[in-house]
Amino acid sequence: MQNTSPTNADLVSRSLSAVWHPCSQMKHYESFPLVPIARGSGVWLYDFDNKRYLDSVSSWWVNLFGHANPRINAALHDQLDRIEHVMLAGFTHEPVVELSERLRDLAPKGLGHCFYGSDGASATEIALKMSAHYWRNTGNPAKTQFISLQNSYHGETLGALSVTDVALFRDAYGPLIRQQATVVSPDARNAGYGESAEAFALRCADALEAHLQRHHTELAAFIIEPLVQGAAGMAMYHPVYLKRARALCDQYHVHLIADEIAVGMGRTGTMFACEQANPPSPPFYKGRGDSTPITSSPGEVRPDGISPDFLLISKGITGGYLPLSIVMSTDTIYQAFYDDKTVRGFLHSHSYTGNPLACRAALATLDIFQQDDVLTTNRAKAAFLNRIAAPISCHPRVKNWRNTGMIWAFEVESPHQDFAQRCFSLGLQNELLLRPMGQTVYFMPPYVITEEEMQLLVGRTLTIIEALT
Numbered sequence: 001m002q003n004t005s006p007t008n009a010d011l012v013s014r015s016l017s018a019v020w021h022p023c024s025q026m027k028h029y030e031s032f033p034l035v036p037i038a039r040g041s042g043v044w045l046y047d048f049d050n051k052r053y054l055d056s057v058s059s060w061w062v063n064l065f066g067h068a069n070p071r072i073n074a075a076l077h078d079q080l081d082r083i084e085h086v087m088l089a090g091f092t093h094e095p096v097v098e099l100s101e102r103l104r105d106l107a108p109k110g111l112g113h114c115f116y117g118s119d120g121a122s123a124t125e126i127a128l129k130m131s132a133h134y135w136r137n138t139g140n141p142a143k144t145q146f147i148s149l150q151n152s153y154h155g156e157t158l159g160a161l162s163v164t165d166v167a168l169f170r171d172a173y174g175p176l177i178r179q180q181a182t183v184v185s186p187d188a189r190n191a192g193y194g195e196s197a198e199a200f201a202l203r204c205a206d207a208l209e210a211h212l213q214r215h216h217t218e219l220a221a222f223i224i225e226p227l228v229q230g231a232a233g234m235a236m237y238h239p240v241y242l243k244r245a246r247a248l249c250d251q252y253h254v255h256l257i258a259d260e261i262a263v264g265m266g267r268t269g270t271m272f273a274c275e276q277a278n279p280p281s282p283p284f285y286k287g288r289g290d291s292t293p294i295t296s297s298p299g300e301v302r303p304d305g306i307s308p309d310f311l312l313i314s315k316g317i318t319g320g321y322l323p324l325s326i327v328m329s330t331d332t333i334y335q336a337f338y339d340d341k342t343v344r345g346f347l348h349s350h351s352y353t354g355n356p357l358a359c360r361a362a363l364a365t366l367d368i369f370q371q372d373d374v375l376t377t378n379r380a381k382a383a384f385l386n387r388i389a390a391p392i393s394c395h396p397r398v399k400n401w402r403n404t405g406m407i408w409a410f411e412v413e414s415p416h417q418d419f420a421q422r423c424f425s426l427g428l429q430n431e432l433l434l435r436p437m438g439q440t441v442y443f444m445p446p447y448v449i450t451e452e453e454m455q456l457l458v459g460r461t462l463t464i465i466e467a468l469t
């Protein structure tokens with residue numbers, strides 16, 4: 001350890017020589033340098049020269065209540081003095097018990113059992129294995145296949161990639177993967193001309209039904225990102241699809257796995273996106289060809305949502321502090337494993353399963369939701385951002401402005417092939433961390449963002465759009 005603080009340039013060059021950065025072509029860092037971060041506070045990240053960046057993507061969608069949050073920090077300090085880690089096979093501890101109980105109370109009805117993993121991809125792996133093992137234990141060993149939506153993203157380990165349909169992440173590893181079938185995505189951007197998002201979602205649900213009809217005897221589960229397909233480019237769809245998917249999965253005896261790794265923890269306006277499966281009327285999202293900005297009602301509580309058979313939670317659960325994932329399942333699934341024989345049990349573990357520090361960070365995060373009435377506050381914040389963002393949503397080069405809860409996205413018609421990189425670089429020059437996916441720019445800020453910070457985010461983004469169109 002050095003006892004003097006490094007310089008930006010020093011840290012970057014050491015990083016490039018020793019660290020293999022994720023999701024990157026390392027050579028590109030020659031032209032688009034790494035950003036060294038010394039510390040964070042609230043929505044801001046700072047480098048070693050105190051230059052700041054507004055973290056509008058919540059550090060890859062994980063941060064909820066800002067960097068260096070005093071309340072989460074205090075909980076972690078306290079936990080450090082008690083127990084940092086103990087194995088969860090044969091042992092238990094207070095944070096994991098309390099977190100499981102509180103999630104059981106918060107989650108859609110019927111999800112009473114929490115199984116722990118370390119990250120999102122491992123949650124996907126666990127759910128796939130658990131689903132197939134359930135069918136095996138209940139006398140249906142042929143049900144070993146899965147389906148996901150087109151452009152789905154459920155993680156990048158080999159099993160998770162088998163239900164992931166983002167070519168960039170998948171193609172190089174194709175020969176290693178037992179690729180599963182996809183069904184057409186209800187992504188409202190693909191609605192026919194003049195077709196409502198709801199009508200399109202119902203049409204896509206018919207395609208799902210046709211697939212289930214043909215293949216249900218070998219299908220274990222349908223895995224889906226409820227309401228928003230994040231890595232697809234924040235593809236938003238009408239909630240009626242979820243309601244139909246639930247009914248169809250029941251009808252054809254196929255599990256429904258709700259991957260709420262990105263959309264859970266209040267991100268779509270309710271604690272879990274599945275709570276919004278009962279569609280409001282009139283439809284909240286206009287089909288393509290309608291230039292009316294989409295202003296959904298973030299957080300509008302629709303009490304009759306759906307309960308999936310499996311609910312996957314990760315990313316925001318620890319407030320963005322520590323890796324943790326949870327697979328919640330129903331009593332029916334749990335009971336199918338309860339037996340005298342070891343081989344009928346669910347045989348899966350990770351070294352850090354149920355880590356006490358991560359669970360404690362999650363409990364502190366849930367406390368903040370409760371103490372600050374976060375879902376209500378977020379509704380006002382989202383309405384404010386929608387109001388001030390009119391110059392973006394109405395911009396002639398901006399298409400498909402859309403919003404669900406605390407997620408905003410739009411496409412920019414730009415002549416630049418490398419739009420995403422240019423936007424990222426210009427963002428940094430303008431104190432913003434923006435990380436477009438192709439032509440899609442999105443905001444997914446920490447919930448602690450203030451009105452002043454939203455003004456800055458919107459104003460500077462508009463400047464960047466102007467520069468790139």
Ligand SMILES: *Cc1c(COP(=O)(O)O)cnc(C)c1O
Nearest residue numbers: 119120121153154155230261262
């Ligand atoms: C991020 C994400 C994952 C994978 O989580 P990791 O922690 O990155 O492995 C899975 N599903 C969805 C919907 C995600 O957004």
